[in-house]
Amino acid sequence: QQQVKQSPQSLIVQKGGIPIINCAYENTAFDYFPWYQQFPGKGPALLIAIRPDVSEKKEGRFTISFNKSAKQFSLHIMDSQPGDSATYFCAASKNGGFKTIFGAGTRLFVKA
Amino acid sequence: NAGVMQNPRHLVRRRGQEARLRCSPMKGHSHVYWYRQLPEEGLKFMVYLQKENIIDESGMPKERFSAEFPKEGPSILRIQQVVRGDSAAYFCASSPPGGGTGELFFGEGSRLTVL
Numbered sequence: 001q002q003q004v005k006q007s008p009q010s011l012i013v014q015k016g017g018i019p020i021i022n023c024a025y026e027n028t029a030f031d032y033f034p035w036y037q038q039f040p041g042k043g044p045a046l047l048i049a050i051r052p053d054v055s056e057k058k059e060g061r062f063t064i065s066f067n068k069s070a071k072q073f074s075l076h077i078m079d080s081q082p083g084d085s086a087t088y089f090c091a092a093s094k095n096g097g098f099k100t101i102f103g104a105g106t107r108l109f110v111k112a
Numbered sequence: 113n114a115g116v117m118q119n120p121r122h123l124v125r126r127r128g129q130e131a132r133l134r135c136s137p138m139k140g141h142s143h144v145y146w147y148r149q150l151p152e153e154g155l156k157f158m159v160y161l162q163k164e165n166i167i168d169e170s171g172m173p174k175e176r177f178s179a180e181f182p183k184e185g186p187s188i189l190r191i192q193q194v195v196r197g198d199s200a201a202y203f204c205a206s207s208p209p210g211g212g213t214g215e216l217f218f219g220e221g222s223r224l225t226v227l
Contacts, residue, residue, distance in 0.1 A: 006154075032214040043116075043203055043218030044155065089154060093214055098143070098207075099168050100216055104154040 004092050006103025013080055014111050021075045021106045023090035028071070030092040034100070035064065035075050038087045047088070048075070080110045114139050117186075118204050118219035126227050131191040131198070133222040137206030143167075144187040145216060146179055149201045158202075161187060194226045 005024045013019045023033075034049035050057045050064045050073065057064045061078040077084055087107050093100040117136040125131050137144050143162055147155040157171040161181040172179065176194075181187040191198055201223045205216035 034215065036216075036218075041220075043205075043220045044216075045218065046215045049214065095211070098211055099157060099160050099170075100145070100214075101157060102147075102155040 004090060004101050004103040006090050006106060008106060009104065010107040010109075012109045012111065015081060017080050017110070019077050019080055019084075019108055019110075021088055021090065021108075022072065023074065023092075023103050024070075024072045025092050026071065027092070027094070029094045031095070032093045032100075033064070033066065033073050034091050034093075035062075036089045036091060036102075038089065038105075044089060077108075080108075082110045082112045084108060085110050116141075116204055116206050116217050116219035118202075118222050120222060121220065122223050122225070124225045124227060125194045127195055128193050131194050131224055133189040133191075133202050133204075133224070134186040135189070135204030135206075135219060136186040137204075138208075138217050140208055141206035141217070142209045143207045143211065144181050145205045145207075146187075146189050147203045147205065149203060149221070151200075155203065158189070191224070194224070196226045199224055199226045 011019050035047045036044035037047045038044040048059045048062045050066050052068050063076045066073045087105045089105050090103040091100045119134050145160050146158040149155050159172050159179045160168040176192045178190045201221045203221045205218045
C-alpha cells in the first residue's frame with residue numbers, strides 16, 4: 001500500500017517531443033504528489049507538485065495530470081529540450097510530506 | 113550556502129569497516145530524512161528524524177544501520193561492518209517544522225563504495 005509504481009523505466013524522445021511519465025499509487029491517504037528531477041551526480045530537486053483537489057497543474061513546460069478515481073498521475077513535458085535529459089521521480093506523501101515514498105524513476109533522454 | 117550539506121561526498125571503505133555519513137539540514141529546518149539510492153534504482157526511504165527523536169525508521173535495515181539527529185550538530189547515518197551490498201548513494205533531505213509545503217530539500221548525496 002505504500003508503493004508508488006512508475007513507468008516507463010526509460011524514455012528517449014526527439015527535441016520538441018512530449019515525453020509522458022506515469023505513476024500509480026494505492027494508499028488513498030496520500031495527499032501530496034510531487035515530481036523530482038535529478039541530474040547525474042546531484043540530489044533530486046522538486047520540479048512540480050499537485051494535491052488531489054485539482055486535476056491538472058501546469059508550471060512552464062511541465063504539467064501534472066491527476067486522476068483521483070484511478071489513483072494515477074502523470075508528468076508531461078512540453079517542447080522537450082536536451083537540457084531536460086535527467087531522471088524523473090514521482091512521489092507521494094501524506095500529512096504534509098513526512099515520509100515521502102518515491103517511484104523507481106524514469107531516465108529521460110532528449111535527442112538534439 | 114544555505115542548502116542541505118552532506119559529507120563526505122565520496123567514501124571508500126573495506127568490508128567490515130564503519131561508515132559515518134553526516135548531514136546538516138537547511139537553516140531553520142528541523143526534520144531530516146535519509147534515503148538510499150542503489151545504482152539504476154529509485155530512492156528508498158530509510159529513516160525520518162527530528163531533533164533528538166527518531167520518528168520513523170521503518171526503512172532502516174534491522175542490523176548494522178543506525179541514525180541520530182542530536183540537539184547540536186548534524187544528523188549522522190552510521191553503517192557498521194559494511195558489506196559490498198551497502199555500496200550506494202545516500203541522500204539526506206530536510207523540511208521545515210510542520211513539514212512546510214511537503215517539499216523535501218535534498219543534499220548532493222554521499223557515495224559509499226565498499227571494496
